[in-house]
Amino acid sequence: MSTQSRATAQSGEDLLDAADATRVGRQLGRPKGRPSWRQRLELSVLLGPAFILFVGFVILPIAVGVYYSIYKWNGFGPLKDVVGFDNYRRAFSDSVFISAIKHNLIIAGLSLLIQLPLSIAIALLINRKMRGRGFLRLVVFAPYVLSAAVTAVTWSLMLQPGGFVDSLVKNSGGGSWVHAWLGDPKIALSTIFVVATWQYMGFGIVLLLAGLQGIPGELREAAALDGATPWQTTRMVILPLLGPTIRIWIFLSMIGSLQLFDLPWIMTNGGPANATTTMATYLIDKGFRSYEFGYGSAVAVILFLFCFIFAVLYQRFALRRDTEGSLTRMAG
Amino acid sequence: MAAIQATQPAPRHHRVAKVAGPRSPSGTASAYAVGVIIIVITVVPLLYVILGGFRTTAQINEDPAGLPSPWVWTNYKAVITSSVFWHFLLNSTVIAVIATGLAVVLGAMAAFALSRYVFKGREGLYAFFTIGLMFPLTVAALPLYLQLRRLGLLENLWGVAIPEAAFSLSITIVILRPFMRAIPGELEDAAVVDGTSRLGFFWRVLLPLSAPALTTVAVLAFVTSWNFYILPLLVFNDQIHFTLPLGVATFQSQYSVDTARVFAFTSLSMLPTLIFFVIAQRRIVGGLTGAVKG
Numbered sequence: 001m002s003t004q005s006r007a008t009a010q011s012g013e014d015l016l017d018a019a020d021a022t023r024v025g026r027q028l029g030r031p032k033g034r035p036s037w038r039q040r041l042e043l044s045v046l047l048g049p050a051f052i053l054f055v056g057f058v059i060l061p062i063a064v065g066v067y068y069s070i071y072k073w074n075g076f077g078p079l080k081d082v083v084g085f086d087n088y089r090r091a092f093s094d095s096v097f098i099s100a101i102k103h104n105l106i107i108a109g110l111s112l113l114i115q116l117p118l119s120i121a122i123a124l125l126i127n128r129k130m131r132g133r134g135f136l137r138l139v140v141f142a143p144y145v146l147s148a149a150v151t152a153v154t155w156s157l158m159l160q161p162g163g164f165v166d167s168l169v170k171n172s173g174g175g176s177w178v179h180a181w182l183g184d185p186k187i188a189l190s191t192i193f194v195v196a197t198w199q200y201m202g203f204g205i206v207l208l209l210a211g212l213q214g215i216p217g218e219l220r221e222a223a224a225l226d227g228a229t230p231w232q233t234t235r236m237v238i239l240p241l242l243g244p245t246i247r248i249w250i251f252l253s254m255i256g257s258l259q260l261f262d263l264p265w266i267m268t269n270g271g272p273a274n275a276t277t278t279m280a281t282y283l284i285d286k287g288f289r290s291y292e293f294g295y296g297s298a299v300a301v302i303l304f305l306f307c308f309i310f311a312v313l314y315q316r317f318a319l320r321r322d323t324e325g326s327l328t329r330m331a332g
Numbered sequence: 333m334a335a336i337q338a339t340q341p342a343p344r345h346h347r348v349a350k351v352a353g354p355r356s357p358s359g360t361a362s363a364y365a366v367g368v369i370i371i372v373i374t375v376v377p378l379l380y381v382i383l384g385g386f387r388t389t390a391q392i393n394e395d396p397a398g399l400p401s402p403w404v405w406t407n408y409k410a411v412i413t414s415s416v417f418w419h420f421l422l423n424s425t426v427i428a429v430i431a432t433g434l435a436v437v438l439g440a441m442a443a444f445a446l447s448r449y450v451f452k453g454r455e456g457l458y459a460f461f462t463i464g465l466m467f468p469l470t471v472a473a474l475p476l477y478l479q480l481r482r483l484g485l486l487e488n489l490w491g492v493a494i495p496e497a498a499f500s501l502s503i504t505i506v507i508l509r510p511f512m513r514a515i516p517g518e519l520e521d522a523a524v525v526d527g528t529s530r531l532g533f534f535w536r537v538l539l540p541l542s543a544p545a546l547t548t549v550a551v552l553a554f555v556t557s558w559n560f561y562i563l564p565l566l567v568f569n570d571q572i573h574f575t576l577p578l579g580v581a582t583f584q585s586q587y588s589v590d591t592a593r594v595f596a597f598t599s600l601s602m603l604p605t606l607i608f609f610v611i612a613q614r615r616i617v618g619g620l621t622g623a624v625k626g
Contacts, residue, residue, distance in 0.1 A: 122370065
């Protein structure tokens with residue numbers, strides 16, 4: 001984290017813009033290095049409330065969670081039963097938790113392998129002058145603004161045994177394809193992935209369309225003049241330029257996959273036979289159904305570390321260039 | 333974001349639109365075909381639930397994929413005339429308004445300090461505020477619950493609204509800061525010459541000029557809060573406090589026998605979101621997709 005913040009700080013110094021420069025000049029009139037009491041007062045009034053809110057409800061809970069995680073605690077009595085790293089050891093030796101991690105990773109992998117190429121293909125295809133494109137964008141985006149709880153209930157209703165989906169499948173002549181979509185441990189997770197795709201893919205398509213809009217048409221023309229086929233142009237010119245958008249998509253999709261909760265919790269409750277348990281449903285289940293708050297805290301810390309390490313590494317290695325670019329662009 | 337849009341020369345935009353993709357007729361035909369397929373896949377589940385609300389449970393059981401015949405209004409009527417639905421709607425609204433207000437007011441103040449004051453540790457503090465982008469509230473839900481219990485905020489609308497605001501602060505500050513930075517220093521100098529204090533400049537000049545960015549962050553915070561499920565699930569036990577997402581999920585399990593009513597309830601709870609989306613679509617789509625690029 002320290003290298004991360006240092007990097008940000010450095011790029012921030014570069015950003016000293018005209019507005020800063022005039023202010024620095026103005027401040028030079030004063031004895032150096034001593035901000036006036038008035039500036040201090042203003043800064044604490046402006047920053048104080050946000051700082052307190054942020055520390056109190058974002059940072060502190062995680063920090064206290066780390067503390068709870070070394071106890072065996074049912075959440076009610078006093079904290080006295082120190083178990084050290086036992087909670088962490090227990091998590092990694094619990095086959096249900098291991099399979100929960102696997103499920104999160106499967107969802108993440110499927111997103112990369114299916115949602116991403118499909119979204120790119122669709123975005124490329126509809127990125128042209130066509131009637132009703134605005135309407136298409138609007139409709140495609142709509143599921144994303146619905147609550148995941150509403151999506152979960154909607155799809156549960158459609159997927160009921162003998163329900164809408166089954167009767168559609170039967171009527172189109174595929175009677176043998178009818179499944180217990182949410183009841184069969186072999187396919188329940190895939191079903192949830194399909195529902196997640198329904199809800200979130202439109203967001204990716206609109207995001208990629210916005211990225212495509214930023215690529216000047218001249219580039220395509222130039223490539224065509226140089227004798228490139230449309231496919232070559234797409235692969236060697238357009239996709240690389242879409243890189244920053246794709247990398248942002250991957251970041252959001254991975255964080256989203258790691259924290260998947262609402263859909264499995266409402267649709268299957270993690271079942272059948274733990275086939276759709278995710279890290280988040282496991283954690284809430286341990287905390288609120290079995291009252292194992294010490295152990296639950298340990299699982300929360302593990303989940304936090306997953307997200308945090310992924311985010312820091314990804315920003316360090318994949319996003320840094322992109323963010324710097326967009327920061328300077330936005331500042332200028 | 334508006335800053336970016338403003339700096340892009342208009343003629344180029346025109347040109348981009350003109351030669352955005354390959355112009356083969358077969359490509360255009362398949363674009364339309366794919367467009368239609370996507371619309372159908374997106375709309376059918378929504379239509380299914382809305383139409384299901386106009387049927388009886390017997391009709392639904394008999395032919396799940398059928399249309400209402402005859403159309404019945406009793407399900408929708410039952411939901412609209414019950415106080416539960418309005419309670420959930422009111423709770424969702426109150427929580428979303430509080431969360432949005434807190435996040436935008438406190439976020440704007442912090443973003444002002446971080447963008448237009450020069451002080452030691454400014455960039456470090458900014459980086460600190462961005463930590464919230466790296467993990468979602470879901471991850472912190474259990475420790476957060478324990479924290480709220482210590483503070484006596486369980487079974488309390490504030491217990492949901494305050495953490496939501498805290499988690500929205502990061503994105504709010506990340507969007508507002510570059511926007512406020514980009515406003516020319518000359519304006520501030522002019523305000524000072526006119527005898528305004530810096531806070532006066534913030535209030536009378538900077539905030540009005542930041543209106544587009546403020547709207548974006550407000551919409552983001554509102555939609556996030558409105559759709560949030562896990563925190564209300566943990567904080568509220570008493571149905572009187574439930575928000576719409578929590579209410580929908582609970583209603584489904586409570587009335588599992590009366591399927592038609594679940595349909596009606598679910599589609600009515602989509603309605604506020606969809607109406608809001610259609611009204612504010614440009615802000616929402618632009619905000620949600622633009623925000624992540626900053």
